[in-house]
Amino acid sequence: MKKQIIVGLGSCGIAAGASKVYDKINDIIIAENLDVELKQTSCIGMCYKEPLVEIIDNNGRFLYGDISVDKVMDLMDSHIQNHEPIKELVVDSDMFDGSEKAYFDGQVKIALRNCGYIDPECIEEAEEHKAYKALKMIVAKPITCDEVIQTIIDSGLRGRGGGGFPTGLKWRFARNNMSKQKYIICNADEGDPGAFMDRSLLEGDPHAIIEGMIIGAHAICATSGIIYCRAEYPLAIKRLNIALEQARNRGYLGRDILGVKGFNLDIQVKEGAGAFVCGEETALIASVEGKRGMPRKRPPFPAESGLWKSPTNINNVETLANIPYIILNGADAYNKYGTDKSKGTKVFALTGKIKHGGLVEVPMGISIREVIFGLGGGIQDDKKFKAVQLGGPSGGCIPEHLIDIPIDYESVNSTGAIMGSGGMVVMDESTCMVDMARFFLAFTQDESCGKCTFCRIGTKRMLEILTRITEGKGKEGDIEQLEELSEQIQDASLCGLGQTAPNPVLTTLKYFRHEYEAHINDHKCPAKNCKALLTYEIIPDMCTGCTVCAIKCPTNTITGEKKEVHFIEQEGCIQCGECYSRCNFDAIKIY
Amino acid sequence: MRINRIQNQTIELVENNESTEIDLSLMDSLITKLKSKHGNLIPLLQGVQSIYGFIPKEAFTKLNTEVGLELSSMYGVATFYSQFRLNPVGKHIIKVCHGTACHVQDASKITTALMDTLKINDGETTEDNMFTLESVACLGCCSLAPVMMIGDETYGKLTNKSSSKVLKNIKIQESKANKK
Numbered sequence A: 001m002k003k004q005i006i007v008g009l010g011s012c013g014i015a016a017g018a019s020k021v022y023d024k025i026n027d028i029i030i031a032e033n034l035d036v037e038l039k040q041t042s043c044i045g046m047c048y049k050e051p052l053v054e055i056i057d058n059n060g061r062f063l064y065g066d067i068s069v070d071k072v073m074d075l076m077d078s079h080i081q082n083h084e085p086i087k088e089l090v091v092d093s094d095m096f097d098g099s100e101k102a103y104f105d106g107q108v109k110i111a112l113r114n115c116g117y118i119d120p121e122c123i124e125e126a127e128e129h130k131a132y133k134a135l136k137m138i139v140a141k142p143i144t145c146d147e148v149i150q151t152i153i154d155s156g157l158r159g160r161g162g163g164g165f166p167t168g169l170k171w172r173f174a175r176n177n178m179s180k181q182k183y184i185i186c187n188a189d190e191g192d193p194g195a196f197m198d199r200s201l202l203e204g205d206p207h208a209i210i211e212g213m214i215i216g217a218h219a220i221c222a223t224s225g226i227i228y229c230r231a232e233y234p235l236a237i238k239r240l241n242i243a244l245e246q247a248r249n250r251g252y253l254g255r256d257i258l259g260v261k262g263f264n265l266d267i268q269v270k271e272g273a274g275a276f277v278c279g280e281e282t283a284l285i286a287s288v289e290g291k292r293g294m295p296r297k298r299p300p301f302p303a304e305s306g307l308w309k310s311p312t313n314i315n316n317v318e319t320l321a322n323i324p325y326i327i328l329n330g331a332d333a334y335n336k337y338g339t340d341k342s343k344g345t346k347v348f349a350l351t352g353k354i355k356h357g358g359l360v361e362v363p364m365g366i367s368i369r370e371v372i373f374g375l376g377g378g379i380q381d382d383k384k385f386k387a388v389q390l391g392g393p394s395g396g397c398i399p400e401h402l403i404d405i406p407i408d409y410e411s412v413n414s415t416g417a418i419m420g421s422g423g424m425v426v427m428d429e430s431t432c433m434v435d436m437a438r439f440f441l442a443f444t445q446d447e448s449c450g451k452c453t454f455c456r457i458g459t460k461r462m463l464e465i466l467t468r469i470t471e472g473k474g475k476e477g478d479i480e481q482l483e484e485l486s487e488q489i490q491d492a493s494l495c496g497l498g499q500t501a502p503n504p505v506l507t508t509l510k511y512f513r514h515e516y517e518a519h520i521n522d523h524k525c526p527a528k529n530c531k532a533l534l535t536y537e538i539i540p541d542m543c544t545g546c547t548v549c550a551i552k553c554p555t556n557t558i559t560g561e562k563k564e565v566h567f568i569e570q571e572g573c574i575q576c577g578e579c580y581s582r583c584n585f586d587a588i589k590i591y
Numbered sequence B: 001m002r003i004n005r006i007q008n009q010t011i012e013l014v015e016n017n018e019s020t021e022i023d024l025s026l027m028d029s030l031i032t033k034l035k036s037k038h039g040n041l042i043p044l045l046q047g048v049q050s051i052y053g054f055i056p057k058e059a060f061t062k063l064n065t066e067v068g069l070e071l072s073s074m075y076g077v078a079t080f081y082s083q084f085r086l087n088p089v090g091k092h093i094i095k096v097c098h099g100t101a102c103h104v105q106d107a108s109k110i111t112t113a114l115m116d117t118l119k120i121n122d123g124e125t126t127e128d129n130m131f132t133l134e135s136v137a138c139l140g141c142c143s144l145a146p147v148m149m150i151g152d153e154t155y156g157k158l159t160n161k162s163s164s165k166v167l168k169n170i171k172i173q174e175s176k177a178n179k180k
Helices: A011-015 A018-032 A069-081 A101-105 A123-128 A133-140 A145-155 A167-176 A197-204 A206-220 A234-249 A281-288 A317-329 A331-335 A368-375 A409-414 A433-447 A453-470 A478-492 A496-500 A503-522 A548-552 A578-582 B002-015 B024-034 B041-052 B057-066 B071-080 B100-104 B107-118 B160-179
Strands: A003-008 A036-041 A053-057 A060-064 A090-093 A183-188 A224-229 A266-271 A312-316 A345-352 A358-363 A385-390 A396-399 A423-428 A536-538 A588-590 B092-097 B131-136 B148-150 B153-155
Touching: A003 A018, A011 A018, A011 A234, A011 B153, A018 A036, A018 A069, A053 A069, A090 A101, A101 A368, A123 A234, A133 A206, A133 A317, A145 A167, A145 A206, A145 A317, A145 A331, A167 A206, A167 A312, A183 A206, A183 A281, A183 A317, A197 A206, A197 A234, A197 A317, A197 A345, A206 A224, A206 A234, A206 A266, A206 A312, A206 A317, A224 A234, A224 A281, A234 A266, A266 B041, A281 A312, A312 A317, A317 A331, A345 A368, A345 B100, A358 A368, A368 A385, A368 A423, A385 A433, A385 A503, A396 A503, A423 B100, A433 A453, A433 A503, A433 B100, A453 A478, A453 A496, A453 A503, A478 A496, A478 A503, A548 A578, A578 A588, B024 B041, B024 B057, B041 B057, B041 B071, B057 B071, B092 B107, B100 B107, B107 B131, B107 B160, B148 B160, B153 B160
Parallel strands: A003 A036, A183 A224, A183 A312, A224 A266, A345 A423, B092 B131
Antiparallel strands: A003 A053, A053 A060, A060 A090, A345 A358, A385 A396, A385 A423, A536 A588, B092 B148, B148 B153
């Protein structure tokens, strides 16, 4: 067979330099006149080894990691010209165990089944990997709307955007509302900072989401579909539009889909304009209608009166990507994974101070420890694990003593965090939890639409208090006031943004109260992160008098003669940390 | 709060009012395409912004007379969403990611380094209209944190040095292009 070289061209791969690798390989193929097929794929989830290059030959498949441009020549020489795989660069292979075998073995890929295995811009390849097979099965048998909905209910699939509402039930509500015009919307407004599951899915396997939407449209009798996607994801939008065009040409979209009379659906991509609150259903609908994205009171729920007052069903990207798999393989193939109430798998974006940052799909019920220390490889620079943040600005920090809890909706909720859309930000001992809470509050405060007074003004007041604490100006009673405001904001906000905005503060107060107290009472930041609370001092025994710190000090507060011990005048010090990072002899301590 | 944005933008809008001359006919094909569509307000504003880089005051008036959209609702939308700008921007917009993962990996250091290199504050444009510096929420490349985006190009695993180097390279390319 003809050798294939496949380069991973997802957004993160491209940021790591994969386009240049692709071009270089292409140049070599042309220059050497090689009989090799060069293709692209998207993110396989192994972001920490980007750029990734896969070679498939008669011996099998070999996935290479960390292939920077300067390694391309060697790789082409060795593997392509001389048929000799470079074993130490192989991260995964079906011939022998690559260095990262464990990363793949611990995962169960259902939503991500095709990501990184197909060219997302080529519908033929997607079809070889069973795209639109579930749809064809529904049309051929035929399977009725109610049977489809029942299968989804039986599968136990719950909304993967964070809410966790059973998808099948949601479809049934929309189905039961009779109307000539119904809408199905895919919520791809992935606004959680620290989450990129939906982006990877949209870039890597757009056909799975489109097929999920078509099946959903069949189930609830919708005639019009919209994918509401963040404008910050230009590659995802481009690939979605390519995929939609291909699906139209193949008769999967349009009038009388696959020859079924009256089965009409077209899908449009709408670009979001940058507002986190538009992840909320009613705000998203307002935004599609061209208004300010402000949530409204429910009921009526979108299933009764949504977009342009017609029944509307909104599902998250990952939820929809699961649908074709469930229809094709049956509810049991999906619900055999997971726990009693949380079935199937969940995709997580592992980021922060973790060795193997990337995208993982794991069965529900696996422990947080297994994800972070098993798949994630532990903490960067082998520092001490402190907490993991789940659920973004609406979620909370889970401390070390709770990391053996299973990942399912109920267990995660019991800690005060939420499952959320799947962002998992790992923090080590150098992360200050008060600063973390301040960061999230700053985000929600900025993103609050301003409709509800408590969310609008309450978050601002909370942010002021938190900022004050991190600047060393905290006072007695601050913690109590934060708690009081949190409760009021939760009670008096209309939508999920406000109701969950205090979560990061409440969970850090619950598990890391001593850090708040250290900031307020002792004027110390235990994580040595809050600048205003740090003191820099030179250790006389270690100082060689090299003068580097004195030269670099922007305020000239470091004194001392050459080859003599230096000294920092505390009064002039602005805690910039320049001396600490410049010292070659570890002679500066922070406390 | 989103209200903060309205205040900031209004003040600057008045200042920049007279200086720019704008060819409004560039909007014509966009208007023809979207005029009769349901919910066209946001796509129209997005289209205008992609033509001019921001939404000029005259464009609002033109949309008002030719499409019939109310000025108040357009202004409401334009100040609500973070994507829209009411002021001209530099040729290259530098978006430094301040998402959670980047924050944990000290993204503020990158912004500070860029502010030093460009000698502007966050949200400002350099005097030569070459760069605009912005802080944005997550760009979705969390595993490469800290990250910034210039144009459609994303740069990951930044340090103070490497981020300034990226700017230098762009400047060199620009001056080369000018000479030609």
